[in-house]
Amino acid sequence: MRLVLFGPQGAGKGTQALNISQKYSIPAISTGDIFRWAIKGGTSLGRQVQEYVDEGELVPDALTIKVITERLGAADVQGGFLLDGFPRTMEQAKALDGVLRERGTELDGALVIEVPEEVSLRRLLGRLSCSQCGRNYHVDLPPTVDWTCDTCGGQVVKRVDDVQEEKIRHRLELYHQQTEPLKAYYKERALLRQVEGQGTPEEVFDRVRAAL
Numbered sequence: 001m002r003l004v005l006f007g008p009q010g011a012g013k014g015t016q017a018l019n020i021s022q023k024y025s026i027p028a029i030s031t032g033d034i035f036r037w038a039i040k041g042g043t044s045l046g047r048q049v050q051e052y053v054d055e056g057e058l059v060p061d062a063l064t065i066k067v068i069t070e071r072l073g074a075a076d077v078q079g080g081f082l083l084d085g086f087p088r089t090m091e092q093a094k095a096l097d098g099v100l101r102e103r104g105t106e107l108d109g110a111l112v113i114e115v116p117e118e119v120s121l122r123r124l125l126g127r128l129s130c131s132q133c134g135r136n137y138h139v140d141l142p143p144t145v146d147w148t149c150d151t152c153g154g155q156v157v158k159r160v161d162d163v164q165e166e167k168i169r170h171r172l173e174l175y176h177q178q179t180e181p182l183k184a185y186y187k188e189r190a191l192l193r194q195v196e197g198q199g200t201p202e203e204v205f206d207r208v209r210a211a212l
């Protein structure tokens with residue numbers, strides 16, 4: 001199964017990506033995680049993307065497309081994948097179609113999880129994330145041991161782009177301007193699956209499964 005997953009910030013993409021990856025045995029690839037790991041590791045990619053990520057701006061298309069094209073060449077994605085947070089612009093969506101076409105494959109579905117803006121804000125302002133594996137927590141539902149990931153033992157932190165409400169609102173604005181138009185793009189090709197993102201993570205996952 002080859003899937004893309006998008007939706008406003010805080011919709012629960014990362015949370016559901018983990019569930020989908022386990023249920024369907026496909027790797028979940030998050031461009032946000034790739035960029036944060038590169039920044040943490042001080043790599044050349046990290047230096048190129050840090051300012052965009054910290055400020056909540058989109059990383060330029062050419063660089064993002066290059067990163068995903070390379071990642072899609074790896075052995076573990078040949079049987080399927082879930083892209084969390086890519087594509088995020090029309091240019092990225094068209095580039096992905098081109099890469100898949102060249103490899104003789106195509107997408108099986110485009111899942112969008114949607115929540116109202118107040119829910120996005122509440123979730124992101126309370127979010128805690130593992131800096132090692134990317135697993136998400138919330139101040140209301142923290143890891144069992146403070147600041148330590150239940151899954152990998154990594155350090156749980158607050159993401160820099162989750163601290164200021166203004167920056168979160170700016171990311172949401174970019175979503176509506178640049179990413180939301182992808183709904184029409186995928187709907188036209190009968191790939192779009194829309195899921196309501198409110199409710200418990202388990203309730204949302206039931207809807208995701210039904211949609212897939």
Ligand code: AP5
Pocket residue numbers: 007008009010011012013014015016030031032033035052053054056057058059060064084085086087088089092123124126127128136137138139161171197198199200201202204
């Ligand atoms: P990215 O890491 O993708 O961040 P984002 O789009 O801002 O989305 P989030 O990760 O904030 O939200 P989410 O939907 O994953 O929510 P989550 O599951 O964590 O991107 C970061 C940056 O990288 C971008 O700003 C940009 O700079 C760059 N970038 C990445 N991809 C790019 C691209 N393609 N092109 C250009 N630039 C790119 O859930 C949020 C919180 O809510 C958590 O605390 C979670 O525990 C909680 N929660 C989840 N589900 C529920 C539920 N059902 N009920 C209650 N709480 C819940």
Ligand code: MG
Pocket residue numbers: 013014015030032
């Ligand atoms: Mg995420």
